[in-house]
Amino acid sequence: MKPEFLKRNFFQRILGIPATPKPTNSDSWQYDGTKIVLNLDKSLELGKPGGxxxxxxxxxxxxxxxxxxxxxxxxxxxxxxxxxxxxRLDPVPGTDTVQCCSVGKSTYDYSGNRIYGPAPGNIATFPTELHDKQLVIKIEKQ
Ligand code: FES
Incomplete structure (x- = not known):
């Protein structure tokens, strides 16, 4: 299956520059050794679908x-x-996939399965839990 490709220019692909930014608010998340706790009020990028x-x-x-x-x-x-x-990887809007920012454009579904490209394996996914305005991401390999 050939996926849709995120629009990136040649230099972005060669240099591996992802489309996805770091958080605008650097204090929007914390890591305690086993999990990330992310404050959704401060994570403006995640406020709408596709973010x-x-x-x-x-x-x-x-x-x-x-x-x-x-x-x-x-x-x-x-x-x-x-x-x-x-x-690094970026979401590809409207496709339920994430895609490598490099020229190979390896693409994975939301379960982490490789569905396209030269990548030899799948990527790890992590469980998320929503507690009010806090998103908890447990960092354990599945
Ligand atoms: S590093 Fe992702 S396709 Fe090459």
Whole structure:
């Protein structure tokens, strides 16, 4: 199956520059060693379907992509393509997929299964729980 591709220019693909930003409010999330707690009031990017942020750095041992799908459900993925460059991923609106920002465009479904591209394997997904205005993401490999 050939997926739809996110529109990115040649240089963005070659350099592996993702479309998904880091959070505008850097204090919108915390990591305690087992889980991320994300304050949705401060995570403006996740306020509407299609919105996404990438969490990385600090004490966080792996990069995480958090996105809200077209039905309003939030998903969390390890933000690391399994192809050699291990580039970051972006949501592809209207397709229920996330896609590598590099030239290979490896693409994964919301369960983390690779459905297109040179990547040899699937990506990890993480369970999310909503508690009032806090989103909890348990960081354990599935
Ligand atoms: S690093 Fe993702 S397709 Fe190459």
């Amino acid at each position: 996404a942020i990438r969490l990385e750095g600090g004490e966080l041992p792996i990069r995480i992509l958090v996105m809200r799908d077209d039905n309003g459900k939030v998903h969390a993925f390890e933000n690391r393509c399994t192809h050699g460059g291990h580039r």
